[in-house]
Amino acid sequence: MELLIFLPLLLALIVPVSGIKIRNLIVISFVVLLSLFSISTFLDDRLYSLTLSHDIHTFLCVADIVLLVYFLAQGIKYRSKLVYALAFVQLILYLGIIYLAPSMHGIDLLSDELSRVMYLVINVVGGAIIIYALEYIEAENFSRLKKNSFIALLLFFLGVMNAIVSTNNIEIFFLLFELTTLCSYLLIRYRGDDIAVKNSLKALWMNQVGGVAILLALVFSISTYNTVYFSELLKVVDDSFLIPIIFLVIAAYVKGAAFPFQNWLLGAMVAPTPVSAILHSATMVKIAPFIVLKLSTAFSPSLSVMVSIFASFVFVGASIMALNRDFFKEILGLSTIALLSLMMALASLPSEEARYTAILLLVFHAISKALLFLQAGILEKVYHLKYISDIDNLVDHAPRTVFFIIIGFASLTLPPFGAFIGKFLGIEAITQAISQNPLYIFTLLGLIVGSVFLVILYFKIITKLLTKEPFKNILKEKLAFKYKLGSNILFISLFIGIFLVSALNVVEVLIPVILIFISPFLLKYFSFKSAPRVKEYNCGEKGDFEVGVYNYALSSNVIQKMMYISIFMIVLHLAIGGGILK
């Protein structure tokens, strides 16, 4: 566990000063090593725990204060009121907590089953993205030091993520939470232009709302339950006063970019594509379902209903909002928001099965999304395509990229892929929950309707990719090695995942596997040579045909209402958790 945390951090120190060849070599070999470590940790079921010494605690406190002061300084430097106000509030709260908190001694780091799954996601998926980033960043116009520090920052991010999923101390959790905020802030503003700075500040203040929520959770946790440890809090927390838990859940909503906090994640699109890939799949946003999964055992029945209804509301809302977007990355972003909410909705259900499905979704969503973002980056850098509407005849010269995009989308919705199985079992789990509490029907309805909206969204995009020019053969696509390596790792892990998840029986798995994976080969060997080729009949109509896609836009009025509803629902969470509503 320490290795997983410190190896990336150490590597992040080496990388900025090395040359390009050595850098690539070191990073690739270490990423492979990290992935292997995470796999072996995953297979090893021992509980691993660690208590940090007093000196380290003091050091972490100082680091935290320095970090908050840095945020304060950034806020003042860029004259962003929200940023410095929130940094200031956090600083006050944090100092108060240090003053209040009794000197407690307990387990600071703990690797349980959930964190082992998270290691796997973070290191394997994150690693593949970093390999890809090595190639991607070379296509940008920056100095060598800046390029290297980009890679270093990504590695640092991995280290922080590995730490955040193993922490058991909420104070340390807060520090790491703020560190991920720092990483995303620096990465989003990496390009340094106006819009990047603006969006990074937005991300900064929104994520600081999450920080404030955690600090409030700490305040209530210390004052009511006299503990700063997750494990103890979950043990002693009482249904009549769930406020600390709820503030942590709100922090999850912020990180998961649930309504009304969706804008920071959408704004993050201005960063280089590997950043979006790593934010959306392996790191940052995955904290959200992670927190809910960690805490859901302590949810009261009414809170569980509330969280799941709110999250499925966001699921449907974000899926519909994505229907009128044209910027490819933004579509992917909204679908991330949607699916994260789905994970939270499932994670909050009171059954083990539901938690399991949430974890399945979490893992496979990470792989699929990373695969999709890598292709988005290739489209951008190699084919200079950013918008869906600009794409035409892509399958003729980029069959590989198109195939991966289709697989990426298909793996989120169709059998036999892991994310599909997550939803599939999710339906069953929610149905069981309905018999206990009919209110869960909203969750079920949200899951079903939202999923169909997502299918429509995904296959609307594939429309544009697949339209082919007649009389042209598909050319082989040439790509840089590291581009291919990243995508291949993810593709293979998707494929292996199909067989690891044993929810379906053999026939049920094999039919779609054969159908989907046989099709490219069918195409290769069956070229239908004897059949005469013709141009499209098209009822004899002549003239150019421009491929279009339909859009469905919600009016801004409706979106605004959705935001008000979500704010209202979040407030309702607190009312329920505080014991006002029963």
Next chain:
Amino acid sequence: MIEYILIVLAPVFGGVLYGFERVVRARMQNRQGPPVLQPFYDMYKLIDKNSSIVHPMHIVLAILHFITLWAVVALMILGYNFLYVIFLHLLATIFIILAGFSVRSVYSHVGSNRELLAMLAYEPIFILIATGFYMINGSYDISLIRQEDTQILSMILLFAAFLLTVPLKLKKSPFDACEAHQEIVGGVEIEYSGIYFEFLYMAKWIEYVFVYMILLLFAGNNILLGVFLAIAVFLIVNLVDNSTSRVNIVQTIKIIMGIGLTLSCLNILGLSYV
């Protein structure tokens, strides 16, 4: 053994059903109509036709569509998981949608688009029907559902919602906007010819078998009720087909989603209180 024979014969049943339907519809309109075996004559004739293609991928996707649908029906006959069957059917639909999008033809694209939107209307209802069966029988297994007593009375609203989706799935008026012969000339089908069109033609027959097999699930182990339901629905659907005019795709979605989803949810809520 009998199951495997049924699986092999499934397209033939569908073909006969399709032919019979044309006769019934013609009689309703006071016409003579084609012979019952007309679809098979059509198939025979298509073999002789000139089979030109636009590009191989287009053809492969149609073949995959056909195979997947056949697999769907096979799994239903063998009594597999109903919810899974619904999703596999979704995969089949996706194949044909992709096929429609892969050619540069306006009609094909419009057809595919409508097919995609139609999914928004019927897919949630199908899943909710599966949920309903799960709440009653405690399992999604079709073999189990078929052994249990019929629960059609406690699922009556779900059944009504299912009836709404039947014309949409079978491309019948008033919900036939996906195919709409006079308007978009068959939509996805338009760019296929000769022997390759046969796959789509047979896929259509299998779709019939699929829909009527879901219908039979509502009858449980009561075969008599099953036969009665099938005949009744067959007649009603054709009567409605003959007597209504097409509504456009947006109205289709609004009607089916609005009414169908509400009915299904009410039914599920009712079931959860039992």
